[in-house]
Amino acid sequence: MKYFVIVGFILIIASLGSALFFMMRDGHDGRPKTSNMARALAFRVGFSILLFLCILLAWKFGYIQPTGIPLR
Template identity: 80%
Template sequence: MKYFVILAFLAIIASLGSALFFMMRDGQDGKPKTNNMARALAFRVGFSVLLFVCILGAWKLGYIHPTGIPLK
């Protein structure tokens, strides 16, 4: 589970970096703008939602347990 979370965070960061790259590149040199930046940001949102759902599912199935301050 730990490796899945790390991989998901890396995918989120890579998608965000890709969106930054397309934002800076598109529209220069007289080329028409493409929707690559919007697609990269949509993938980032999708990766974030998928990560949240997987963590919630792992908690419900008992694969991970919350730690910290105990409830009274």
């Protein structure tokens, strides 16, 4: 499970880097840069939601345990 979370974070960072690349490119190649950037950001949102749901399911099924400040 730990490796899945690490891969998820790497995908999120890669998607942000891709959006930055498309934003900084000047767009002289004939393709609109906004659609590529919006697609990369949409993938980032999708990866973030998928990662959150996987962490939530892993907690629900007992694969991970919460730590930190105890509830009282």
